[in-house]
Amino acid sequence: MPRSVNHVASRARRKRVMKLSKGYFGRRKNVWTVAKNAVEKGLLYAYEGRKQKKRNFRSLWITRINAGARTYGMSYSQFMGAYNKSEMKMNRKVLADLAMNHPEAFKSVVEAIQK
Numbered sequence: 001m002p003r004s005v006n007h008v009a010s011r012a013r014r015k016r017v018m019k020l021s022k023g024y025f026g027r028r029k030n031v032w033t034v035a036k037n038a039v040e041k042g043l044l045y046a047y048e049g050r051k052q053k054k055r056n057f058r059s060l061w062i063t064r065i066n067a068g069a070r071t072y073g074m075s076y077s078q079f080m081g082a083y084n085k086s087e088m089k090m091n092r093k094v095l096a097d098l099a100m101n102h103p104e105a106f107k108s109v110v111e112a113i114q115k
Contacts, residue, residue, distance in 0.1 A: 014032060017032075017035060017036050017039050018030075018032070018035055020039045020042075020043075021035035021038055021039050024038055057093075058092065060096070061092040061093055061095070061096035062076060062092065062096075064096035064099050064100050065079065065080075065092060065095050065096050065099050066079075067099065068095075068096075068098070068099025068100070068103070068106050069099070069110065071103075072107065072110045074110065079110070079113070082113040082114065083095075083109075083113050085113075086112065086113045088109065088112065088113070090109075095109070
């Protein structure tokens, strides 16, 4: 009895990978083995990038809060220490937005935590 091979499934799998490799340069877009490796690596980078994005944004927010706090004579650590002791509850994203786009509101936050 001849061996049965599921060509439908393997074709669909290859087609899905080749669709993901669309836009790549050279053989990465149209040669199966090269495209498969490129897509696997790309998906790995995408997964890691989603984790790094969170780190990068937190770092950016901290930098912006630090810059805003230093205009009022405080370092980031002094600001956050006093802020955590106060009753106000805003996350770093909101504080960074206030420091950058609404300096008068950020000034009121700094004055409130200094009391």
